[in-house]
Amino acid sequence: MEFGVRQFELALMHRMRDLNAERVAAGIEAMGASRAELRAAHTQWTRMIHVRKGAAPLRAALGPPAHRGPQPFGSLTCEVLRWALPSWPGLEYEALLGPDGGLWNQWFVRPGAPAAVTFEELTAWRCVVADVQASFPGAAHREGQAPHHWAVDFTHEGAAYRARFVYGLYQRLDRVGG
Structure with missing residues (x-):
């Protein structure tokens, strides 16, 4: 089974189900996916990240990042990679790589300034x-x-x-x- 953007989104939703099962159910329905597909994507993603390290699994699933650039943190310079994902318009999935190429953090961000929300x-x-x-x-x-x-x-x-x-x-x- 090929692992691409759709499967990656489902793998993310699998973890989100911990805190918001109803929203995930609506998300997989909107994608026309099944709970079995959600579980299969999570299983495949888990295997991928144990075999390939750093940003390699993200690049394999999502292709080249839409944004790539340096990010200084004190005396260190890290690399930031970002991808837009269809299920979360207006947000980007960000990977922060340490100087050794290790994946330090991955999460959603809003490009530009944070949004003011009430x-x-x-x-x-x-x-x-x-x-x-x-x-x-x-x-x-x-x-x-x-x-x-x-x-x-x-x-x-x-x-x-x-x-x-x-x-x-x-x-x-x-x-x-x-």
Whole structure:
């Protein structure tokens, strides 16, 4: 079975299902895919990333990146690769490669400046980590509970919330505490 953009999107959705099963079900339906195809894509992707390292699996699945360039981090210069994916228009999937070519991070980003979003505009699959960080002063980043999960804690109208992300893509909002 060939592994391309469609299969890659399904592999991403497999992990997103951890936090937003309903949105993933709607996404695979919109693609005309099945749950079996979702599982098969995840299995094949898992095999690919264990055999090929760095950005090689991403390049094999997605082709040449739409954007490629240096990204300085202190005294290090990393390489950033980005691809547009059909299921998430307006966003790009970004891979950050260390100086040795190792894959340091991969997640969705918004090209250019983060979008300003209101509390009411927090919608699954439309926001990325940087959007929430920029929109809610005092927001704090947290590690997620599984690989490729991330969280951002913030307050709104005196209540504490945790925005949950998979691959940097917003999935759901949880109230924290009381």
